[in-house]
Structures are given as structure tokens and as C-alpha cells.
Amino acid sequence: QVQLVESGGGLVQPGGSLRLSCAASGSIFSIYVMRWYRQAPGKQRELVATITAGGRTNYADSVKGRFTISRENAKSTVYLQMNSLKPEDTAVYYCYAMYGKRDYWGQGTQVTVAS
Numbered sequence: 001q002v003q004l005v006e007s008g009g010g011l012v013q014p015g016g017s018l019r020l021s022c023a024a025s026g027s028i029f030s031i032y033v034m035r036w037y038r039q040a041p042g043k044q045r046e047l048v049a050t051i052t053a054g055g056r057t058n059y060a061d062s063v064k065g066r067f068t069i070s071r072e073n074a075k076s077t078v079y080l081q082m083n084s085l086k087p088e089d090t091a092v093y094y095c096y097a098m099y100g101k102r103d104y105w106g107q108g109t110q111v112t113v114a115s
Contacts, residue, residue: 002027002104004095009109012085016113020080022095022106029076033098036069036080038091038111045094049080063089085113 008020020036033052039045049069050058057069068081078095090113095106 002032002097002102004097004104004106006093006095006106006109009093009111011112011114013115014086014113016085017081017083018085018111020082020093020095020109020111022078022080024076024078024095024097027099029071030073031099034069034071034078035096035098036078037094037096038089039094039108040088040091043091048093051078082111085111087113089113 003025005023006020008018010018012018031053033050035050036048037045038048046060048060048063049067051069051071059067066082066084069078071078090111092108092110094108097104
């Protein structure tokens with residue numbers, strides 16, 4: 001069993017930055033593929049970024065060049081650095097962990113980009 005707790009969301013102006021954190025507990029963090037998803041009101045949940053156990057990353061086209069996913073295994077934490085934020089980035093952001101057939105979700109953190 002893995003527990004995921006996100007933090008770092010909030011209100012930011014367009015062009016600003018935020019860093020989301022997801023702290024994991026309950027298992028061996030380093031073996032998990034970690035992802036960030038987001039869900040805007042009235043829209044489907046979408047995959048934003050992935051980082052494998054080996055550190056390989058992948059991004060949605062809409063965030064490439066602006067967002068960076070990273071992980072710190074010693075702290076069992078995954079991060080999402082979000083720069084040059086746009087109003088369309090407004091959503092609830094969810095942390096996700098996967099290993100084999102096991103997967104887990106965090107409770108989500110709200111990010112609002114508005115002036």
C-alpha cells in the first residue's frame with residue numbers, strides 16, 4: 001500500500017511558477033513509476049508528466065518546455081516544477097504511482113492561474 005500526499009498548489013498569476021510536491025509513504029518509492037495528472041472542470045483527467053524508476057521523463061505536448069518532473073528517492077518525493085503558467089493550466093493536479101499491476105492516487109491539489 002502506498003499513500004500519496006500532494007502539496008504546493010495555489011493561486012498564481014499568468015507567467016508565474018509553482019512547484020508541486022508529492023510525498024509517498026508505505027512502500028519502496030524508488031521502484032515506482034510516478035506521474036502527474038490534472039483535471040480541469042468539465043474535462044477528462046489528462047496525463048501531464050511521467051518519470052520512470054530510472055529517471056526517464058515524458059511530457060504532454062501542452063506542457064513541454066514549461067514543466068519539469070523530478071524525483072528524490074531519498075525523500076520518497078516527486079516534484080512538478082511549473083513555469084510560465086497559463087490560465088489553461090488551471091486544474092486539480094494529482095500524483096499517481098504505479099508498479100506492475102498496483103497503482104495509487106493522491107487526493108489532488110488545486111492550481112489556479114488567474115490575474
